Amino acid sequence: MDLRIFTEPQQGADYDTLLTVAKATEDLGFDAFFRSDHYLRMGSVDGLPGPTDAWITLAGLARETRRIRLGTLMTAGTFRLPGVLAIQVAQVDAMSGGRVELGLGAGWFEEEHKAYGIPFPAERMARLEEQLAIVTGLWATAPGATFDYRGTYYQVENSPALPKPAQAKVPVLVGGHGARRSPRLAARYADEFNMPFASVEDSRRQFFRVREAAAETGRKAEEIVYSNALVVCVGKDDAEVARRAAAIGREVDELKANGLAGSPAEVVEKLGTYAAIGSSRVYLQVLDLDDLDHLELIAAQVMPQLG
Template structure:
């Protein structure tokens, strides 16, 4: 396990209703306040009882814009769905945005899960999701790892590439790949084989240390140093200077205050600091703080000044 001070990234869900300008404002505030990164989901259909207006934005189009309008923060997805893009095209897109950012991009990628979203947009929702995902990972990493001047070929059950030129390359020697999920077998294997970071999405504190141990065990099985893999968690954040402000923010995002305290980083700044400490002791080295009200920039300022700065 790493023994480093946790870093903090702002994580957004634009499919719930946000424009590019909304995301730009949050990203600039994220950079100004000293957070480590700005990440966004990769969805095209809203979830829950929100309007979703003015409609979805594309994750990698957004990140390309932010790559030119920020200068320091890391940029990436939690998580790009492997069902949305052909892996060779995804490799080109991500490498290009990495070039546009000067080497600040990270690829969070998952197998895909939201069937209603696929139905709404006419995207095939395949069987054998994990088999297809494994081939995606092999192709994306294979294209980036192929030496310059050498073509890349791949033949699998779902994808076949013949003499692909394997360009462009990311600026980073090894562009970080983030893999998440709670499966007990294949997810740990994928993380050990392909990832630089394992992410637990909205985990319960009880059992999190054991989940991280499963990832370390998989690394050892594949003869990889477990300390090479960052352990992170995505958690909803909702903080108020006092109880009344916290409850107002909880109401605006349609969440129960008690449920937020149980499952997220929530309450007063003192409570939030205590919750972060508990997750850190369970092994979380990096926190993705899910901000659901993207128009409340004062909330992000409070998290920076009264929570993160105090740690």
């Protein structure tokens, strides 16, 4: 099972903090560094020093790391026009030497749109479908050919479909809890389906829907990677778990019920229950970005026990 580090910088992190965590992610042997795409803090934290832009951050990290994959869970479709996003991601992919992955979602946090003057349309899922079609269509267009798209919300005419990413195929992630549209979009466009902050049973149900949707499109279900995102809070003993839980404003019992919390052995056991339903990758939501000892413990005592 791949373990990836997933950060929420809108809660309070500048670029230097993210760079430190990304370098630790690389040095400790994790598979990837991902970040959220938000412009406003959530909950009671002050969010200082303020938000950082996801793709500007990843562009910087692309030049300052060498091995780890880099991406978003999830880029908000409301923040960027699809043609512009295709250019941005292709450029960052080239800057990284072909290590970028694009998680793309509809956008959901209305307050951040109000706070920064970003339109928040009602038909976001319909727009997301067109965005996925355009971004993947631009990248798939052969050099020298042009790309056209005429949708309800976006039109593309005679595009040279440049630049191309460094990778032959930038992995695209789609996720969500929706019973119909999310699985259908994943089956059509995604290389990976991510189930965020969900129980084993809910994940099992949603993975089954994605597999069914893939079969309906004539696609092999095993062509899609199935993954989860879960908050993580690991400690060598109960006192360390409690200290780390308190640092992020959570209760230990709640974290154990809804995330990956406890001793390394407890976390390994729970990861095994996700692996049993077909999850091959887990994004560890790390909320205290100053606690690098936390990452070291996971790398030393959790990762080696995973197949």
